[in-house]
Amino acid sequence: MRKNSTSSITRRRNNSDPLAAALLPPPNETEEERYARLEAETEAKKKSDSIDEMIQKDRKKSRNEVKVLLLGQSESGKSTTLKQFQLLHTPSAFHKERIAWRAVIYLNLVRSIRRILDALLPEETPVEDHEDLDSLEPASIIISSNGRPPSAISGTKVSNYELYRRRLEPLVALEERLTHLLSSPADDEPVRLGKQPVTREGLADDSSPSSPRNGRPTPTIVIPNHDSSRYPVTPVVSPAATKNRKNKEVTVQGMHNWKKPFYLDLGSRSKSPKNAHSNEIEGWWEDPNDPCHTLNACAQTMIQLWQDPQVRKRLEEKRLRLEESSGFFLDEIPRITAKMFIPRDEDVLKARLKTMGVVEHTFLISSGTNRGVEWKIYDVGGARHQRQAWAPYFDDVNAIIFLAPISAFDQVLAEDPRVNRLEDSLLLWKSLVSTKLLSNVNIMLFLNKCDLLRAKLDTGVRLNQHMLSYGDRSNDYDSVSNYFRNKFGALHQNFTPNRERELYIHFTSVTDTRRTSLIISNVRDIIIKANLRSLKLV
Ligand SMILES: Nc1nc2c(ncn2[C@@H]2O[C@H](COP(=O)(O)OP(=O)(O)OP(=O)(O)O)[C@@H](O)[C@H]2O)c(=O)[nH]1
Numbered sequence: 001m002r003k004n005s006t007s008s009i010t011r012r013r014n015n016s017d018p019l020a021a022a023l024l025p026p027p028n029e030t031e032e033e034r035y036a037r038l039e040a041e042t043e044a045k046k047k048s049d050s051i052d053e054m055i056q057k058d059r060k061k062s063r064n065e066v067k068v069l070l071l072g073q074s075e076s077g078k079s080t081t082l083k084q085f086q087l088l089h090t091p092s093a094f095h096k097e098r099i100a101w102r103a104v105i106y107l108n109l110v111r112s113i114r115r116i117l118d119a120l121l122p123e124e125t126p127v128e129d130h131e132d133l134d135s136l137e138p139a140s141i142i143i144s145s146n147g148r149p150p151s152a153i154s155g156t157k158v159s160n161y162e163l164y165r166r167r168l169e170p171l172v173a174l175e176e177r178l179t180h181l182l183s184s185p186a187d188d189e190p191v192r193l194g195k196q197p198v199t200r201e202g203l204a205d206d207s208s209p210s211s212p213r214n215g216r217p218t219p220t221i222v223i224p225n226h227d228s229s230r231y232p233v234t235p236v237v238s239p240a241a242t243k244n245r246k247n248k249e250v251t252v253q254g255m256h257n258w259k260k261p262f263y264l265d266l267g268s269r270s271k272s273p274k275n276a277h278s279n280e281i282e283g284w285w286e287d288p289n290d291p292c293h294t295l296n297a298c299a300q301t302m303i304q305l306w307q308d309p310q311v312r313k314r315l316e317e318k319r320l321r322l323e324e325s326s327g328f329f330l331d332e333i334p335r336i337t338a339k340m341f342i343p344r345d346e347d348v349l350k351a352r353l354k355t356m357g358v359v360e361h362t363f364l365i366s367s368g369t370n371r372g373v374e375w376k377i378y379d380v381g382g383a384r385h386q387r388q389a390w391a392p393y394f395d396d397v398n399a400i401i402f403l404a405p406i407s408a409f410d411q412v413l414a415e416d417p418r419v420n421r422l423e424d425s426l427l428l429w430k431s432l433v434s435t436k437l438l439s440n441v442n443i444m445l446f447l448n449k450c451d452l453l454r455a456k457l458d459t460g461v462r463l464n465q466h467m468l469s470y471g472d473r474s475n476d477y478d479s480v481s482n483y484f485r486n487k488f489g490a491l492h493q494n495f496t497p498n499r500e501r502e503l504y505i506h507f508t509s510v511t512d513t514r515r516t517s518l519i520i521s522n523v524r525d526i527i528i529k530a531n532l533r534s535l536k537l538v
């Protein structure tokens with residue numbers, strides 16, 4: 001009786017609100033009906049909450065942050081592009097970190113020297129299998145344009161070989177030490193540790209490529225099988241580079257602070273920051289354990305080795321083009337081995353550190369009246385087994401910068417020497433532009449390493465010996481670069497699920513700061529405009 005009167009009071013009170021009245025339970029509801037109603041209401045609330053959450057997420061995506069993914073095969077220039085973003089938008093942070101790159105630059109130089117010495121080995125042992133191929137450094141895997149493997153060419157004898165090897169012996173131990181310093185404790189491989197997003201699943205976890213995100217299975221990129229018969233590739237692997245832990249490339253991953261050792265642990269003496277605002281340390285040259293001393297002591301022999309005409313001839317015979325990888329430091333030995341060497345911006349841009357997994361960088365970027373939009377740029381590992389980690393980032397990305405190193409038409413992948421690098425880039429590109437989930441995402445294509453392409457064509461390397469489809473067209477830079485632009489452009493045109501999507505193509509050399517900063521500004525404006533357009537639609 002009492003219950004009925006309460007219910008009628010509530011009913012009366014709610015009569016002024018028709019919606020509330022309509023939502024009231026029926027007056028003669030049974031226990032089962034009540035149970036079913038409550039269950040349905042809980043279910044409906046769950047659905048409504050998840051819709052609210054999605055709307056919130058979309059608003060956030062459009063208003064407060066811009067997400068950009070850097071994609072492309074390994075060594076395409078993704079991390080270098082990220083460094084250019086840093087240099088442009090957070091120059092003081094970039095400069096603060098310069099000193100930490102000393103370790104990487106030293107290691108790049110010492111490895112280049114060892115690779116030269118390996119190439120001079122009087123006798124070579126044939127490589128029997130391709131086990132552990134991912135650990136090989138790209139420049140040690142080369143194509144012989146005449147179809148004859150370089151190892152089959154009887155090499156020029158280098159008269160000073162034994163002398164070089166003996167005098168440069170200390171660099172072997174130094175390489176080990178630097179590799180160990182830059183390695184994550186977990187994987188015994190040199191790593192750089194950046195910040196890694198904690199909310200993403202499947203990160204750097206190759207074993208679970210389709211781990212669910214937001215309750216959905218993550219989309220995967222399918223890399224079609226290639227037809228290697230179309231490409232006259234004769235991969236050759238330097239025997240000295242096989243099955244050797246020290247040949248593992250230095251890598252950067254999340255979770256491990258690769259920079260720390262070079263601020264703190266390199267020598268035995270404690271070092272203090274130069275001033276309160278700088279992470280830079282000084283006085284390392286007073287520490288007898290610092291690598292600068294070994295490098296300095298070996299400098300003259302390194303210079304002699306690199307300038308020895310017999311050595312150059314031998315490298316040419318073996319088609320070992322060190323200038324296409326970290327070899328650029330060989331031209332700077334006196335400066336880099338100076339005890340007080342502080343890396344310049346261009347040294348940091350050229351220093352090679354392979355990325356593993358996905359590294360997130362955040363910038364606050366303002367433009368016009370739009371002040372302080374947070375940009376999250378994701379730099380991913382580009383090697384084949386790393387690509388599974390890309391897909392979880394597709395569903396809320398605003399823009400993709402895809403890098404294709406067009407100078408690599410005569411090279412093969414480090415992780416699979418049967419695959420031509422340019423062919424891999426084209427297949428990856430095709431797969432990306434045809435992905436439905438990305439149909440509304442802005443895509444910028446950087447046809448990168450144009451400086452190396454120009455230099456390579458100038459030395460007489462012919463594109464048609466590596467890409468039959470090029471036929472008898474002119475082998476000059478303009479013809480070749482335009483050919484690549486049309487090829488990539490046509491794939492987008494033919495496979496995009498969204499005909500309205502514009503494709504922005506740039507010829508780049510991302511180690512060149514002046515030109516790249518102009519391109520980055522242009523890319524930034526396009527992304528901001530697109531973001532504002534999508535904001536109006538919300
Ligand atoms: N000459 C020249 N070198 C370049 C250019 N772009 C990148 N490099 C160099 O190529 C090497 C590889 O570049 P990264 O930026 O590390 O390549 P990545 O795409 O991040 O490679 P992963 O991390 O393995 O996926 C570095 O030593 C760069 O300095 C370019 O346009 N010209």
Ligand SMILES: [Mg+2]
Nearest residue numbers: 078079354355
């Ligand atoms: Mg990288």
